Amino acid sequence: xxxxxxxxxxxxxxxxxxxxxxxxxxxxxxxxxxxxxxxxxxxxxxxxxxxxxxxxxxxxxxxxxxxxxxxxxxxxxxxxxxxxxxxxxxxxxxxxxxxxxxxxxxxxxxxxxxxxxxxxxxxxxxxxxxxxxxxxxxxxxxxxxxxxxxxxxxxxxxxxxxxxxxxxxxxxxxxxxxxxxxxxxxxxxxxxxxxxxxxxxxxxxxxxxxxxxxxxxxxxxxxxxxxxxxxxxxxxxxxxxxxxxxxxxxxxxxxxxxxxxxxxxxxxxxxxxxxxxxxxxxxxxxxxxxxxxxxxxxxxxxxxxxxxxxxxxxxxxxxxxxxxxxxxxxxxxxxx
Numbered sequence: 001x002x003x004x005x006x007x008x009x010x011x012x013x014x015x016x017x018x019x020x021x022x023x024x025x026x027x028x029x030x031x032x033x034x035x036x037x038x039x040x041x042x043x044x045x046x047x048x049x050x051x052x053x054x055x056x057x058x059x060x061x062x063x064x065x066x067x068x069x070x071x072x073x074x075x076x077x078x079x080x081x082x083x084x085x086x087x088x089x090x091x092x093x094x095x096x097x098x099x100x101x102x103x104x105x106x107x108x109x110x111x112x113x114x115x116x117x118x119x120x121x122x123x124x125x126x127x128x129x130x131x132x133x134x135x136x137x138x139x140x141x142x143x144x145x146x147x148x149x150x151x152x153x154x155x156x157x158x159x160x161x162x163x164x165x166x167x168x169x170x171x172x173x174x175x176x177x178x179x180x181x182x183x184x185x186x187x188x189x190x191x192x193x194x195x196x197x198x199x200x201x202x203x204x205x206x207x208x209x210x211x212x213x214x215x216x217x218x219x220x221x222x223x224x225x226x227x228x229x230x231x232x233x234x235x236x237x238x239x240x241x242x243x244x245x246x247x248x249x250x251x252x253x254x255x256x257x258x259x260x261x262x263x264x265x266x267x268x269x270x271x272x273x274x275x276x277x278x279x280x281x282x283x284x285x286x287x288x289x290x291x292x293x294x295x296x297x298x299x300x301x302x303x304x305x306x307x308x309x310x311x312x313x314x315x316x317x318x319x320x321x322x323x324x325x326x327x328x329x330x331x332x333x334x335x336x
């Protein structure tokens with residue numbers, strides 16, 4: 001029987017995008033979509049392609065549509081890099097791996113390039129499959145670091161730790177990436193929160209607004225490293241908002257975090273250019289009384305709403321600009 005492992009898209013509720021800048025965030029993973037890896041023993045090591053790795057097309061038009069959906073990169077490079085980093089981690093930790101080979105097949109239903117951490121979900125599912133296959137355990141904080149290294153170091157993709165922490169721990173996670181903490185232990189302080197503390201949440205997305213996170217992170221990184229005052233101040237404020245949101249949730253006042261969610265987006269808008277399509281999605285959601293913030297890099301938003309009537313109004317109003325609205329099915333925390 002094959003080993004089957006899954007990982008899920010991440011939605012940043014507040015703090016984003018301060019996770020790569022010694023900030024704080026609150027995020028969760030939700031099960032409306034998933035990345036899945038199937039892995040079984042075989043004579044040679046084989047990585048089987050998925051839909052996003054196609055090299056045979058019915059026409060040039062189909063090829064162009066494939067590129068628009070997945071750019072020029074599929075999931076094979078993610079898996080190759082994940083396997084390489086897993087091997088090097090085990091070697092560096094003197095963890096003996098037996099000589100068995102495997103065949104690996106992956107699939108993902110996570111909408112591509114919408115700031116939902118679809119790439120790291122594939123890597124996380126792969127890492128879980130490899131750990132099960134070779135019967136080893138990697139502590140969760142180190143596993144999140146390892147998954148980040150696959151993209152950031154091996155593939156040179158700009159990213160922060162938030163996605164990987166949320167996908168490793170699952171559930172609702174508060175993350176503190178304070179510089180002193182990070183430099184002392186090599187990772188942040190991560191606290192799992194009760195998902196029952198959350199208010200009513202929606203996620204909305206529009207696939208034609210997709211943009212890779214590397215576009216945001218690379219520009220912002222340069223400005224942060226150069227000490228741009230507006231960027232540094234925004235990161236400080238984002239951390240403060242995250243702490244405020246955590247305090248409200250723990251006080252069972254989650255219904256009051258909508259203003260913080262809105263303020264998060266407004267801070268982001270003050271330091272980053274937001275496309276008209278993305279801005280329209282946020283403003284349309286807010287026009288019916290809901291709060292709205294990016295879930296990640298753009299293309300998808302998250303927010304709070306008060307009741308079913310507002311949710312139905314959200315669906316109707318956002319559908320008029322080709323935006324789909326869902327209620328996130330939050331995945332419980334993983335066994336630690």
